């Protein structure tokens with residue numbers, strides 16, 4: 308047996324022991340080892356989609372495993388048939404504003420962010436070929452269901468809207484536009500909605516994909532002169548879910564195509580569900596006509612979860628994964644990882660992994676703190692400074708850079724200035740004197756400003772609302 312065959316046999320055995328049979332057969336079982344030269348292991352995947360998934364999900368662990376058995380840094384290089392013959396011209400690249408990385412393969416970081424979501428092309432084929440599919444095969448994760456989506460104040464509106472849409476697609480809220488920060492559950496809700504629709508209406512054609520996959524597929528169709536097929540495919544479905552729509556911002560060609568797809572589906576009462584990291588109006592270089600279409604339906608936001616919701620999410624995870632972690636450790640994690648649910652779950656899984664690897668029977672809080680020290684210091688919120696507060700206020704109210712420190716007393720500047728003083732007092736430990744000097748005022752003016760805002764917060768909803776939004780922006784920086 309030559310070295311390539313030997314290594315490949317080890318690799319396949321390793322993955323067989325790590326993965327379920329179905330997953331192994333879907334991904335690793337379809338690869339062919341081609342060569343091992345200069346410590347580069349070249350593997351051939353049957354299609355681009357499989358290549359992307361291998362790069363995303365398995366290449367790293369394959370390299371790590373190879374290192375453990377050979378002590379060499381063997382690089383994994385995956386090819387597929389599309390790499391030989393589809394060329395993207397400079398012209399296309401400009402028109403679609405994509406880098407060469409994006410055309411040939413998904414950029415790995417982006418892919419990592421987007422998890423399994425780029426499976427659409429294959430998924431749709433399988434879906435069309437047979438109704439006897441598994442959700443995973445059409446790009447919908449088994450893990451993401453309505454049942455295991457923990458509801459809280461921060462997400463209940465988006466959750467209810469998604470459930471309503473899943474019960475009567477095309478008839479309740481169309482389009483449904485869900486937005487929220489990274490790791491707050493948009494993808495989870497979209498997968499859950501798509502699956503609930505398929506369970507209720509198995510005859511419906513449901514397509515879920517990221518806006519980048521849509522762009523890539525569009526380009527490929529143009530290059531292979533299959534534009535018509537592409538159009539037909541996307542204009543003949545019942546439910547279209549596009550994740551992370553912000554990525555089509557600035558890509559004129561993609562926006563044009565998407566606009567027509569949208570119109571066609573919408574006018575035929577087909578359901579469109581879109582997610583984004585921000586509301587339509589705030590997606591820079593998104594054409595106005597798309598912004599206005601996105602606003603035709605329902606816009607639902609997902610906010611950062613509060614402490615109770617974070618605890619509930621962790622408890623839910625502990626239960627479903629059958630992890631044995633004490634209550635105080637759960638609370639410690641919920642107290643410290645506040646912004647991103649992906650990181651919240653990551654912290655829990657890390658503690659669980661240590662517990663099992665080190666065969667610890669009774670995990671205690673001190674041990675958990677040690678395990679999490681790196682994660683928690685990395686995710687700790689940045690220190691809030693007066694500069695950060697002032698900059699946020701200036702851009703929130705569209706003021707000029709030095710307006711807050713200036714002598715100007717018009718209401719449109721005086722009120723934001725007083726809000727700045729109030730928030731500086733609330734969000735930092737700085738003395739009144741320091742705050743006063745930073746706003747170029749004396750300390751009694753600051754006291755007056757803070758008192759005034761404290762009163763307004765109780766009586767003026769707009770001021771209260773503004774302050775909440777500004778605080779949110781500051782905390783998320």
Ligand SMILES: Nc1ncnc2c1ncn2[C@@H]1O[C@H](COP(=O)(O)OP(=O)(O)OP(=O)(O)O)[C@@H](O)[C@H]1O
Nearest residue numbers: 455456457488489490491492493494495620648649
């Ligand atoms: N309310 C929730 N209940 C249970 N799990 C949740 C909830 N919200 C998010 N999660 C989990 O958090 C992780 C991140 O969620 P998801 O990938 O849906 O976020 P996202 O908003 O799409 O993020 P991104 O913008 O980075 O793609 C997932 O594992 C998801 O299951």
